[in-house]
Amino acid sequence: MSTTPATAEKFDAVDVIRTKRDKQRLEGGQIDWVVDAYTRGVVAEEQMAALAMAILLNGMDRGEISRWTSAMIASGERLDFSGLDRPTADKHSTGGVGDKITLPLAPLVAAFGVAVPQLSGRGLGHTGGTLDKLESIPGWRVALSNDEMMAQLGSVGAVICQAGSGLAPADRKLYALRDVTGTVEAIPLIASSIMSKKIAEGTGALVLDVKVGSGAFMKSADDARELARTMVDLGTDAGVRTVALLTDMSTPLGxxxxxxxxxxxxxEVLAGGGPSDVVDLTVALAVEMLAGAGRPQAEDDVRAALGDGRAMDVWKAMIRAQGGDPDAPLPSARESEIVTAPSDGVLTHVDALAVGVAAWRLGAGRARKEDTVQAGAGVELHAKPGDVVVAGQPLATLHTDTPERFERAAAALDGAFRVSDVSLVTERTSVVLDRVA
Known part of the structure; x- marks a missing residue:
C-alpha cells in the first residue's frame, strides 16, 4: 500500500538522473531542486551517486555548472564584507606538496590595504592543510565566529581560519559522497565545489592557484587548464573578479x-629570505590579488614588503589576534633520519608525490579526517633540482615522533631523487606556467 508524501516534490530524482545519463542538458529548475532535495535528505545517497557518475561521464556545459554552483551556494549562508573600509581578495590552491603559500601571502597582501579573509581546510592524504600547519604555533586558534573574523579583518587586515558550517552545506555532503564513489575527478563537480565556497565567502576578487604535476590533483596541463577555465568562468558569472595561475607541482614547493x-x-619568507620558488609564487599571487582588488602594485614593491618588515608585522598581528605566540619555538620531532645521494652528479628531479606520501607516512598528514597529525613530522629537503650533489651527501631529513614510521616513509622516497650526469642538466623553469583570465 503506497502512502502520499506530506509535501509533493517538484521533480523526481530518477528523471533527473536519466536526463544526464542520456547526455541531455539539465534544466535550471532540475538543478535547483536536486541540490536542495539532496541537502534535505529527499534525494538518497545512491541517487546522487548515480547522478554524480553521469556528470563525470557526460559533463556539463557552462550554464549547467553555473546553475549547479549557485544552487550549492543557496544551500547555506553568504558572508558580506561590504562593511569593511577596504576591498577584499582571496586565494584558493588546488593543493600540493610543500604548498605553504597562504601563510606568507595573506599578510603580504594585507600590508597593502587589502583585506584577506582566508577560509582554509585541513590536509587529507599527501597534501598538507593550512589549518594543520598553523595549529603547530602554540596557542593559535582555528575557529572564529563571523563577528570575530570581521573584527580581525578590520583591525589586522588578514585572517586564516576554518570555514563555518553554514557555508555551502550541500558541498560538504556531496564532497564526502564523491570521495567514496569514484567521482572526485569530475571537473564540473570539482569546480562547483571550490567556487561555491569561495563565492559564498563574499570576497570581491579571487585568485586561483591551479597546480599541475605529479604532486597535484591535476597531472596534465590540459586538465588543469580546463579546470582553471571553468572556475574563472564561474567566478566571472557570479560577479567575482577571478583569475587563475597554473603552477608547477612536479617538484615540492620550497x-x-x-x-x-x-x-x-x-x-623565513616573511623575513626576506626563504626558497626562491616560494618567494616567487607568493609575489606572483599577491600581485594578482592586489590588481583584482583595485590596488595594483609593481612586483618590485610587493617583493620589497617581504624584506622591510611590513608583511612580518601583519603576520605577527594576525597570529596574536587568534591567540597564538608568533615568537614561541615551534614543535620539533623527536626522531630524524637522513636520505643521501646515491651518486655524484646533478639532482635533476625530486618527485613531489613521493615526498608528500613520505611526509604523510611520517605523521604530517592523515588518512581519515578523524586522524590527528604530528606537528613536527615531515620531510626537510637539502637540495633542489639543478643542484650539484656528491654520493653520500644528505638530500633529505625525515622527521617523526614515531621511528617505526621511517621504513615506510623511506620506501615512498625510493626513486624520488634522480641524479644525472652534468651534461643532462636543464635550466630551472618558472613555477608559474600559465595564466587564465
Missing part, C-alpha cells in the same frame, strides 16, 4: 613538507 617545518619556512 624545502619543507610538514606542519611546523612549513611554518618555519614561511616565517
Amino acid at each position: 624545502l619543507t613538507a610538514g606542519n611546523a617545518l612549513e611554518v618555519r619556512e614561511s616565517v
Whole structure:
C-alpha cells in the first residue's frame, strides 16, 4: 500500500538522473531542486551517486555548472564584507606538496590595504592543510565566529581560519559522497565545489592557484587548464573578479613538507629570505590579488614588503589576534633520519608525490579526517633540482615522533631523487606556467 508524501516534490530524482545519463542538458529548475532535495535528505545517497557518475561521464556545459554552483551556494549562508573600509581578495590552491603559500601571502597582501579573509581546510592524504600547519604555533586558534573574523579583518587586515558550517552545506555532503564513489575527478563537480565556497565567502576578487604535476590533483596541463577555465568562468558569472595561475607541482614547493617545518619556512619568507620558488609564487599571487582588488602594485614593491618588515608585522598581528605566540619555538620531532645521494652528479628531479606520501607516512598528514597529525613530522629537503650533489651527501631529513614510521616513509622516497650526469642538466623553469583570465 503506497502512502502520499506530506509535501509533493517538484521533480523526481530518477528523471533527473536519466536526463544526464542520456547526455541531455539539465534544466535550471532540475538543478535547483536536486541540490536542495539532496541537502534535505529527499534525494538518497545512491541517487546522487548515480547522478554524480553521469556528470563525470557526460559533463556539463557552462550554464549547467553555473546553475549547479549557485544552487550549492543557496544551500547555506553568504558572508558580506561590504562593511569593511577596504576591498577584499582571496586565494584558493588546488593543493600540493610543500604548498605553504597562504601563510606568507595573506599578510603580504594585507600590508597593502587589502583585506584577506582566508577560509582554509585541513590536509587529507599527501597534501598538507593550512589549518594543520598553523595549529603547530602554540596557542593559535582555528575557529572564529563571523563577528570575530570581521573584527580581525578590520583591525589586522588578514585572517586564516576554518570555514563555518553554514557555508555551502550541500558541498560538504556531496564532497564526502564523491570521495567514496569514484567521482572526485569530475571537473564540473570539482569546480562547483571550490567556487561555491569561495563565492559564498563574499570576497570581491579571487585568485586561483591551479597546480599541475605529479604532486597535484591535476597531472596534465590540459586538465588543469580546463579546470582553471571553468572556475574563472564561474567566478566571472557570479560577479567575482577571478583569475587563475597554473603552477608547477612536479617538484615540492620550497624545502619543507610538514606542519611546523612549513611554518618555519614561511616565517623565513616573511623575513626576506626563504626558497626562491616560494618567494616567487607568493609575489606572483599577491600581485594578482592586489590588481583584482583595485590596488595594483609593481612586483618590485610587493617583493620589497617581504624584506622591510611590513608583511612580518601583519603576520605577527594576525597570529596574536587568534591567540597564538608568533615568537614561541615551534614543535620539533623527536626522531630524524637522513636520505643521501646515491651518486655524484646533478639532482635533476625530486618527485613531489613521493615526498608528500613520505611526509604523510611520517605523521604530517592523515588518512581519515578523524586522524590527528604530528606537528613536527615531515620531510626537510637539502637540495633542489639543478643542484650539484656528491654520493653520500644528505638530500633529505625525515622527521617523526614515531621511528617505526621511517621504513615506510623511506620506501615512498625510493626513486624520488634522480641524479644525472652534468651534461643532462636543464635550466630551472618558472613555477608559474600559465595564466587564465
